[in-house]
Amino acid sequence: MQKILLAGTLAVCGLTIEPALHSSSLIAHQQHQAVPSDSSGISVMIHLDPDDTPHAGHASETWFMLMQSDGSVISPSDCDCGARVYDTQGEMVFHHLPLSSTWVNGYEAIGTSITFPTPGAYTVVLSGESVNNSFEPFEIEFPVTAVVPPTSD
Numbered sequence: 001m002q003k004i005l006l007a008g009t010l011a012v013c014g015l016t017i018e019p020a021l022h023s024s025s026l027i028a029h030q031q032h033q034a035v036p037s038d039s040s041g042i043s044v045m046i047h048l049d050p051d052d053t054p055h056a057g058h059a060s061e062t063w064f065m066l067m068q069s070d071g072s073v074i075s076p077s078d079c080d081c082g083a084r085v086y087d088t089q090g091e092m093v094f095h096h097l098p099l100s101s102t103w104v105n106g107y108e109a110i111g112t113s114i115t116f117p118t119p120g121a122y123t124v125v126l127s128g129e130s131v132n133n134s135f136e137p138f139e140i141e142f143p144v145t146a147v148v149p150p151t152s153d
Helices: none
Strands: 003-007 010-012 015-017 027-033 042-049 061-067 077-087 092-095 098-103 108-115 119-131 138-146
Touching: 042 119, 042 138, 061 077, 061 098, 061 119, 077 108
Parallel strands: none
Antiparallel strands: 003 027, 010 015, 027 042, 042 061, 061 108, 077 092, 077 119, 098 108, 119 138
């Protein structure tokens, strides 16, 4: 797993992303390389609110940005994608999460909301097929840990 910090610009696979909002805080994201059977080279960046550490029992806005090996962003409309969540025993917690298009720093991404039921480790799985044959099918897993929400003082 690789952590990426956005602090002005972000270079991902040769693509430079300029954040639309200039902020003094750093935002961490996880980027993973898909490892499909055909080695399509799709990479996916995932973000879960807040700060890639979702709070159990609370909705976590989540987005996925898909990129080809040349750094070009794949539009959500070009991907027949699906997302599901598994617990540590491999039991499916959610399947067919509703996906929609969302904008992240001026780029189109795939968005959904996930409410992890209890604190602990989960695996979020994103799979996809090209609707226009621009990339090979892929499936990628993201380890996620939901934490106990902070208490209000």
